[in-house]
Amino acid sequence: MPDEPRLGAEFALSIFKVNGQMLAAGEQLARPVGLTVAWWQVLGAVLRRPLNAAGIAREMGITRQAVQRIANRLIDDGLLEASPNPAHKRSPLLSPTPDGLAAVQQIAPQQADFATRLVDAFGHKRFQQLVDDLAAVSEVLDDVQP
Amino acid sequence: MPDEPRLGAEFALSIFKVNGQMLAAGEQLARPVGLTVAWWQVLGAVLRRPLNAAGIAREMGITRQAVQRIANRLIDDGLLEASPNPAHKRSPLLSPTPDGLAAVQQIAPQQADFATRLVDAFGHKRFQQLVDDLAAVSEVLDDVQP
DNA sequence: CGTCAGTTGACAACATGCTGTCGTTGTGTC
């Protein structure tokens, strides 16, 4: 018996559930340093090199407007810094301030601890396989969209 | 080398991405019949038997207020029907109207088609394994929360 | 029968995402 529809629905519900659990875990990690998950992600995107808002959005896979609002908020709160962008007069390059950097770095040990406990509890090899399969299904989804 | 933190972050990003893709796919399926993904999920929760708003929320794993607002909207739109709840004077039992039922049933063929294409493209056995692993990681997450 | 804790829906405030529209700024082409 095929039963692909049931399997597909089960997959969707599993993804929604795990997504919620990972978001909740992220909140727990980010809250102590005064960040939300979204703020953390935006700050994390500019750790290696400055980006403008649209660039952060591309990296995060969400719209630039969503990033824009968070970035403006982070600048107001002194966690993100805007420096002139030689390539675009109205689109400043964003980078963390010392405060922003400190916040992200404060999370790292807890994140590492959580990840280690999760991966070890699940089994390192099996977890790696799961991550690979998720990446693969994501690619398939790009082609199979209804 | 362990590198669990990197693997954990990769997992989180994969989950977020696939979650977004599945939501987008759901939108595509639900839009033609005038539903959103959230409406579809609420209607789907009361297909088998009537529930009050708090019961739907428990089943969906979100807060009852979120369900409440959607349910009120669905009642206004004539897709959901409130019948007196013998067990609670102010908490009516909700069930789909004929219109609501029709909308959900109209989605089913497209959903089945999409699921079949997704599962077949990924490999039935491998997909089943992925769904099982997601359920397992979800259980692990319940214990490992930071 | 009265009290009290838990459940439920209503309402409000907020965070995060989306879309659409606008004016400004870069860029490639003729």
Next chain:
DNA sequence: GACACAACGACAGCATGTTGTCAACTGACG
């Protein structure tokens, strides 16, 4: 160099989720 088009940020409106507070209802316990 001029012009059409793409990219970018600002702004507005909407959907969905959260939390917190409140009043009404239920049920159990004394």
